[in-house]
Amino acid sequence: MVLREWARDAHAAVDEAREALRHVADDPASLTDDEWVALLGATGSELDALCALADSARRRVTDGESLTFVVNRNLDTAVIAADRDDLPPLESLVDEARHLGATEICMQGPIPVDAPGDQYLRLVERIHAAAPDLHLHAFRPPEVRDAATRMGIPIVDFLRQAHDAGLGSVPGTAAQVLDDEVRAYLGNGVAPTVREWVETIETAHSVGLFSTATLLYGHVETPHHQVAHLRLLNGIQSRTGGFSELILMPMVPAMAAPHLHGVATSTVSRRETRAVHAVARLITLGRFDHLQVAWTKHDRDTTEQILVGGADDIGGLLLDGELMPSAGQEAGRVLDVDDLVDIAARVGRAPRQRTTAYTDPPADRVLPIPQVRP
Template sequence: MVLREWARDAQASAEEARVALRHVADDPSSLSDDEWVALLGAAGAELDELCELADGARRQVTDPDALTFVVNRNLDTAVIATPKSGDPSLEDLVDEARRLGATEICMQGPVPADAPAEDYLHLVERIHAAAPDLHLHAFRPTEVTDAATRLGISTTEFLRRAQAAGLGSVPGTAAQILDDEVRGALSGGSAPPAREWVQVIEAAHRIGLFSTATLLYGHVETPRQQVAHLRLLAEIQARTGGFSELIVMPLLPENAPPPLRPAATSTVSRRETRAVHAVARLLTLGRFDHLQVAWTKQEPEVVEELLRGGADDIGGLLLDGDLMPSAGQEAGRVLDVESLADIAARVGRVPRQRTTGYADPPADRLIPIPQVRP
């Protein structure tokens, strides 16, 4: 696969974008793939209009005045499964997160190959025992498959056991782009097929676990593959209703596979980022209510543009506290309540805390938020 060049291959003409804009304003469900591709290439006045339409769609399906967020802590499965001398205990990490106001623990990553496979379930049991009122959001589809294979059971059986032990929902990360050619290019041929991700997610939804959905853009995918990915997510949602939100994320250069690192993300622009988020909102309208900004992967001014262009949620505060758990790529990234309040004021919204499933937290779990005048 050749790295895409947006300026040459994906930039739609202004006229194509204007035609598609007229259609999306009338009925987003009526657009063809070609029209969505045209909108992904929108620029200038057409891009501004696209983002305004996306923000109007946001206002139709969510509280138009709210900027929602969850208070959480990220944990790396491998780190807590095989702690080093002097590391804080899992129980201490969970207890501190709860005291800081967290309502969610997010745990991702595989149990190391030299650790017992049973640790997948034991970690869930320990977290739930330490704080039964915290929601545990854990194990991407690749980890569910790894756990089931190592335990010699089906993925559905593993998910049932994890749910019984205290698992509340599953991250829909590692979806990348649900296209085998793209996934192979990103992994050097080692990625599991897209159908495996779909099968695990739908198995989770069938037993009552909800999940997030993700789109990873800015690498080797084409605009048409982005559209196909979003359509597939919408189809899954139509079948199961199990997605809580859609998270759109760029592939950062430092996270790209070494062979792709020099060029894979060099063409990701603010224009493309705005267009991808706006199209994601409009193409999935009626299926997804919530579109989340991946604030850890965007510059602050871009985050604000995306919140004005269709996104309603800013994700988690990612609490580190004093113990500072190692949590992979997002370790050390904290969005404090003061910064959150400032962002909300600048985009004309009011911060509103939510649970993982977008409900209101119990009154005793609400954290104080400074009042900043918009």
């Protein structure tokens, strides 16, 4: 199954993109799926115009002059839950993150298969007890469903208990592409269905948790899949208002499962990355204010082009420290203050620290960031 290949007449594609550009400039909400697909294929001057429209939209729905970021630390649930003798206690990792200036702990991944189901809750309790003022962003939909199944309770009951124990929000990752055929292929037949993912996210929103929203591109999906995915996220946001931000991530071949090594795009083109971010900004206009660049998945130049093509946020600094254990795919990836200031200057914005919920951090949590003149 390789769905991604799609061929179009080059001249016709340019004409379709130009026509769609005229429509999107007037009223993005009026575009058809085929028009969005045409924009996803934009190249050259049409692509530049599309990105300029997306950046104009960014300025209208945010303060326009800031490059926002959160100070956080990533933890791998499986590593933390194992309580290995060669690693520091969870409480020490949380305490160190707090002293380094973090306002968020992000934790993803399942607990070990032989661990009791309530260990998910115990981890929440330990983190919250160690640093009640840190926001805990943890447990993707697969982990939420795993926890509820192991504990023998409905998903809504687990989420309520986790929220009461100190969980603040859940990552909307593992969304991949919300199409059952694509998900079945990516997950080698064992991925949760679209219905299950949507049910889990909407249930989280219903108990007072917010979440991120994501799209994984650059594998077997087509532009029509990308548009349908973004439309579905818009629908959820209209019903719940529970998404805090949208994050688009290319599939990194080195991190792909073995059965995807021949399918994952070896290098997602910068053209496609610019187009999909610009389209995402415009198609979600009025529903999502924040579009985040997944800087760990891109080189510096691509990150900067995304930031001048619709994205307003650069995500987390991903704090490192003396005690930091393996943190999954982002292990060893740290965006330091100097990098942040340099990127902000190059895209004409001022760095501004935020919390997970896009509010201002407490005064004692604000990092000393040199300001740049937009």
